Amino acid sequence: MVRLLVFCAALFGFTGVALGAFAAHGLKARLAAEQLATLQTAVHYQMLHALALLAVALLALYRPQPLLHWAGGFFLLGVLLFSGSLYLMVLAGWKLGVVTPVGGVSFLLGWGCLAFSALKLAR
Template sequence: MLRVFLMLAAFFGFTGVALGAFAAHGLKDRLSEQYLAIFHTGVTYQLVHALALIGVALLATQLQSRLVTWAGICFALGIVLFSGSLYVLTMTGISKLGMITPIGGLGFLAGWLCLGLAAWRVS
């Protein structure tokens, strides 16, 4: 899983930086301040959890734990659902997409919980 999580971290890190730059330079005149702030929230959470995926990848080399693997899966799904829904919401204005965002947030929470439980079980 090391390779998978590192590749996901690199992808999400790269696209997070690219989307942040796109928002700062290409969207500031196209989106309202409110939508621009929402877009930036997606970027922030994407970048934070891309870094978390690097941590998960490194931890997976030391701990053979399903909880660590699940933490990485939850972080990746959280990025797609949370950040992805915010990006699409701001670009399309489809407010119903906001219903997906909390599911991604739960993915982030589940990932951190799995990571904490994995640490708790270390003897």
């Protein structure tokens, strides 16, 4: 599981930088300001949670516990649903407004799992 989390963290970091650069340089003249802001939000949350995944993986190496695996899973799901739906809405024109909040809730659940795992680590 740790290897998967590190791989996904690196993949999300790589694609986040690439998509951010593409939006800023390649799409600036083609998209409305609101669409660019939406892409920036997607990239921001993707990058933030790429780092969170990396932190979860490092913690899981130090002290493996189920809550850390749950946190990583929720962060993965959150990036796919939240950032992924925003990318598809802007770049493909798909109407996925219902999916985005589910990704946001996944982020919250991941952070909650991480918080509770920290309480267990302290013991």
